Amino acid sequence: MGGVRFRSPSTGRSIRAVLFDTFGTVVDWRTDIASAVAGYAERHRLELDAAAFADRWRDRYQPSMEPIRSGAREFVTLDTLHRENLDAALLESGIDPSDHDAGELDELSRTWHELTPWPDSVPGLTAIRSDYIIGPLSNGNTSLLLDMAKNAGIPWDVIIGSDINRIYKPHPRAYLHTAHLLGLHPGEVMLAAAHNGDLEAAQAAGLATAFILRPLEHGPHQTTDLAPTVSWDISATDITDLAAQLRAASTG
Amino acid sequence: MGGVRFRSPSTGRSIRAVLFDTFGTVVDWRTDIASAVAGYAERHRLELDAAAFADRWRDRYQPSMEPIRSGAREFVTLDTLHRENLDAALLESGIDPSDHDAGELDELSRTWHELTPWPDSVPGLTAIRSDYIIGPLSNGNTSLLLDMAKNAGIPWDVIIGSDINRIYKPHPRAYLHTAHLLGLHPGEVMLAAAHNGDLEAAQAAGLATAFILRPLEHGPHQTTDLAPTVSWDISATDITDLAAQLRAASTG
Known part of the structure; x- marks a missing residue:
């Protein structure tokens, strides 16, 4: 938890927490x-x-x-x-x-x-965890996310399920109340997600954004979210790549 | 997360989560x-x-x-x-x-x-974590407990701060709403605490209980909580001892 952290061009703040959409982004x-x-x-x-x-x-x-x-x-x-x-x-x-x-x-x-993470998820999250708070920002309830993490070895620092916020993304409160519970300014929180719509809502709520490419989430004939729709703070090919980009940007 | 888990004599259920009071119990x-x-x-x-x-x-x-x-x-x-x-x-x-x-x-x-854990806390919690969900059940807010964990390497699976339940122990809702968010029956949750009063309230709410002896919490002249007041499910000399007793009871 030392050293320089990634500064979001869109929020103008150093990122403290990187939170992840789960269904599709972290797990298949x-x-x-x-x-x-x-x-x-x-x-x-x-x-x-x-x-x-x-x-x-x-x-x-x-x-x-x-x-x-x-x-x-x-x-x-x-x-x-x-x-x-x-x-x-x-x-x-x-x-x-x-x-x-x-x-x-x-x-x-x-x-x-009890869903299985994509192969890069746990290594990528483990790397990001050394510099940032990591957690899900998911529509899953707390016990679902906890069971998933325990089952698959996902090393979350904290789990704020949708049943804690009592609202579902992309409602702005889902993003803002999570940041509030972490004691962070929304601009210090980055959402990483494989879905442009989720990132749009997070950005509108004042969060930093990272697009994670998951071209097989919907199977071999996927037509949606095959590329970032706009220039998010980061666009990554997977979570390991996100870890590398965060590391490069923070030390460069 | 396999194998037989400790069965609480008081609740009659197998324990799924061991939750810890923090101030005094986990940290000095x-x-x-x-x-x-x-x-x-x-x-x-x-x-x-x-x-x-x-x-x-x-x-x-x-x-x-x-x-x-x-x-x-x-x-x-x-x-x-x-x-x-x-x-x-x-x-x-x-x-x-x-x-x-x-x-x-x-x-x-x-x-x-940013409080420091007692020397046995992190090793004991790490051992317990292999068989049980572990988390704090503390009056601390989520960001406080998260910062503490991140700073000291406390390997919580989940953090339900008092600002999530919006009530303070020993109010029964603090125990019951935490169990609810974990998707568990209260009797499947064990509170481990250095304070008999906290355990009394947890037991009244239907949780299992473990007393952890912390004779120096209040300094060298401590007069309170030097022994369990009643026969809790477990009485342990520290968190490593709790881990050993849980392990022995579940395999014995």
Whole structure:
């Protein structure tokens, strides 16, 4: 924690904390969810394209948070939304979830607690951690992020889940309340994310920004977020590259 | 995170998380505060018994939280209370804080962010961490606990500061809301603390309990908490001993 830290051109401040979007940026949700779905389908003799089902499940992610962002629905955790969205995705696939054991579906939904990091994530985070506070800035709830970290050896310094802020990104409060709890000015906090939309909202809230390229998050035919839409503070090919760029900029 | 975990006789459940009181239990606040006060007094040519002043400052700790626990005062962070209590302790010592630079007093008050762990704390926590979730369950705010951990290498998995729960121990909500955010039943959470009063409140809230002997927290003439008042789930001579007892009980 010594030495010169990266100074954000956009916020004009030295960065103290680098916080990470998790689903897609730190962990590869699609591979693990498809694999868990395939296992479930096999055990229950369901005809199911597991990768397509994973996409269908995830497609409900943003829409399911929208009523909470708008205030139309009281906050519920992402665990709750994942479980509701699983039922909806099953119905959409012609499978009635009420024909299935609720405990087994709960278990399938808990797969989101145990996703595998991209190969560069843990080495990159470990390097960044020597100079900066690191943590998730995710729509995951605290216990989900904690289980994920414990399971995969992700060395977070601190975990402020969405159930602590009681709001979902890209609502500005998600970014600002996290900075507040860390005792930092928003401009001292950098969001690193594979999604330009997330970075836009973080920048609008006054945070520094780093784009992380994750061209396989949505599988081999991904069409979104294949490049930074604007010039973020940093654009990196992965988290190890982010670590190298932060190190180079702070000592250069 | 494998294998058999300690089963609490009092809660009847296997423990998943071991959470620690920090001031006194994990870190030696008195030595560091006295040392910072001595440095301040020397720079400002104040006649001051630094250890006595540290005690005077800390004596205001519990009373200053009481109006918040009772609801008479809206929640403010421990950083705010520490700073207010510093002014009060100075006045009590015949020193008018308004004669002093506010920024320098802020800096002195930030000493609470950088306290030194007892020698057994980090090795003991590191050992416990391989089988359990570990974190503080402290009246410190999140940024204080994070700075302390980062500064001293305390390997917390998760930090739920009092500013997240917005209440101070021993109010039951401090224990229960922490367990809730971890996604655990209160009986799966163990509080480890050097203070019998804290353990009483944790047990009343349904948590498991471990007493940690810290006979020098209040200096060489300590008269309080020199032994467990009742038979807690575990009574340990320090955190390394707690790690050994948890290990023995879970494999035995």
